[in-house]
Amino acid sequence: MGTKVSTIAFDADDTLWQNEAFFRVTQERFAALLADFTDPDHLTERLLDAERRNIGHYGFGVKGFTLSMIETAIDVTEEQVPASVIRELIAAGQEMLSHPIHLLPHAAETVARLAEQHEILLITKGDLLDQERKLAQSGLGDLFDGVHVVSDKSTQTYLTAFADPGPETAVMVGNSLKSDIIPALDAGAWGVHVPHDLTWAYEQAEAPLAHSRFREISHLGVLPGLISEFEQI
DSSP states (O other): OOOOOOEEEEOOBTTTBOOHHHHHHHHHHHHHHTTTTSOHHHHHHHHHHHHHHHHHHHOSSHHHHHHHHHHHHHHHTTTOOOHHHHHHHHHHHHHHTTOOOOBOTTHHHHHHHHHTTSEEEEEEESOHHHHHHHHHHHTOGGGOSEEEEESSOOHHHHHHHTTTTOGGGEEEEESOIIIIIHHHHHHTOEEEEOOOSOOOGGGOOOOOTTOTTEEEOSSGGGHHHHHHHHTTO
16 A cells, blocks of 8 residues: 555646746737847847846746846847837736736646645745735635745755655646756655646756656646555555
8 A cells, every 4th residue: 555645736837827828928029029129039038048147136927027028128229228118018017917817727626626635735936926816816725725935946845845744745746847846856755747838948857757756647637546546656
């Protein structure tokens, strides 16, 4: 008989609800606004470079993304970007911060079903106010026994979250191999990857296929059955 799974943790953005799609739409708007100054591919590279530099200053989320767009616009135009463009970028960020939540398929019923017999956690990166807003709008908030909004995800993040009764009885579910899966595996938990069609370049990593506690599923609807399998191993 296997070890009972005590805790199941979920990532939020692009695991339970759509997120990256709204960033992509805003990036297209960004490219259109700066089309007279640089080509879209070069702009995408410059923006990603700015986001990587700025994570330590602003963290993850819409606010940091918006400030990185503004910084990139200033740089690629050699400080000639019109004030009207800056105003539109600020407006785009504000729109993202008020965008309605779109749950991904099977998210609501899967979390509700697993919450009947397990401790359920939300472990997510991003701006605290924005993540609290999205969780409230999702209708899932009451299903979680704990919510952790962190500046970044590391092995220590999961060791802390799964400290009682221990990571060996915990499962982390998410779309990011880099943030959700690999550090959770390193902490000793199960890591269940749920790929999303759109993944930010910063979050991409090689799948740890050889790891005995790594699994990949096509959608959240099959997760309860997989949890049952873990408890037989």
